[in-house]
Amino acid sequence: MDKEKTAxxxxxxxTLRGLVLDSTVQVERKIDIFLSDYFCDDKLKWAExxxxxxxxxxITIGNKKDIFFLILDRHFKDYKSRNPKLVETLENIxxxxxxxxxxxxxxxxETVHKTGxxxxxxxxxxxxxxxxxYSMAEIQKLFDDFNFVNNCLDELLKTSKAP
Numbered sequence: 001m002d003k004e005k006t007a008x009x010x011x012x013x014x015t016l017r018g019l020v021l022d023s024t025v026q027v028e029r030k031i032d033i034f035l036s037d038y039f040c041d042d043k044l045k046w047a048e049x050x051x052x053x054x055x056x057x058x059i060t061i062g063n064k065k066d067i068f069f070l071i072l073d074r075h076f077k078d079y080k081s082r083n084p085k086l087v088e089t090l091e092n093i094x095x096x097x098x099x100x101x102x103x104x105x106x107x108x109x110e111t112v113h114k115t116g117x118x119x120x121x122x123x124x125x126x127x128x129x130x131x132x133x134y135s136m137a138e139i140q141k142l143f144d145d146f147n148f149v150n151n152c153l154d155e156l157l158k159t160s161k162a163p
Contacts, residue, residue: 002112009112013105013119016139020100023146024093028061030153031068037160038071062094079156086152089145096142099123099132106131 032054040046053059069087072080080086103121111120111131120133134142 006107006112010105010107013107016119016134017100017105020097020142023143023150024061024097024101027090027093027146027149027153028064029055030150030157031061031064034153034156034160035064035067035071037157038075061097065090065094076156079159083152086149090149093142093145093149103132106133 032050035054036046036049040049054064072087099121103123106120106122108120108131111117111133114120114133117133118136118139120131123130123132
C-alpha cells in the first residue's frame with residue numbers, strides 16, 4: 001500500500017472528523033445555553049445549571065435535543081413553523097456525529113485508492129465490517145446542515161432571556 005497516500009487520507013480524515021465534532025459541539029453549546037435561558041432567570045443559578053448539568057456528560061446530546069424539541073413544541077410553535085426543517089435537520093446531524101465520534105477510520109487499500117471518497121469508517125456488527133463512506137458532496141451537505149441549525153439557534157438565542 002502507498003504509505004504517502006495512506007498518510008494523506010488519514011490526515012484528511014482526522015481533519016474532517018475534528019471539524020464535524022467541533023461543529024457538533026457548537027450546536028450542542030447553543031442548545032445548552034437556550035435550555036439554561038429557558039429554565040433559569042437567576043444569573044448564578046444559570047451558571048450552575050450549565051456547569052452542573054448541560055456542560056457535562058450527564059445528559060447526552062440526544063437527551064438535550066429531546067428537551068429542546070419539547071420546549072419548541074410547547075412554547076415556540078411560531079418559530080418552529082417558520083423554520084420547519086430545523087427539527088429534521090438536527091435529527092439528521094446526530095447520527096453522523098456518532099459515526100464521526102465513535103467509528104474507526106477506514107484506511108483499507110480500497111478506500112485509500114477510491115476516488116470521490118473523502119472519509120470512510122469501519123462499523124463492526126455481528127462479526128462483519130460495514131464501511132460507511134462519505135463523499136465530498138455528503139460532507140458539504142452535513143456542514144450546510146450545521147450552518148442552518150447554528151443560524152436557527154442564533155436567532156432563537158437572540159429572543160431568549162439570558163440573565
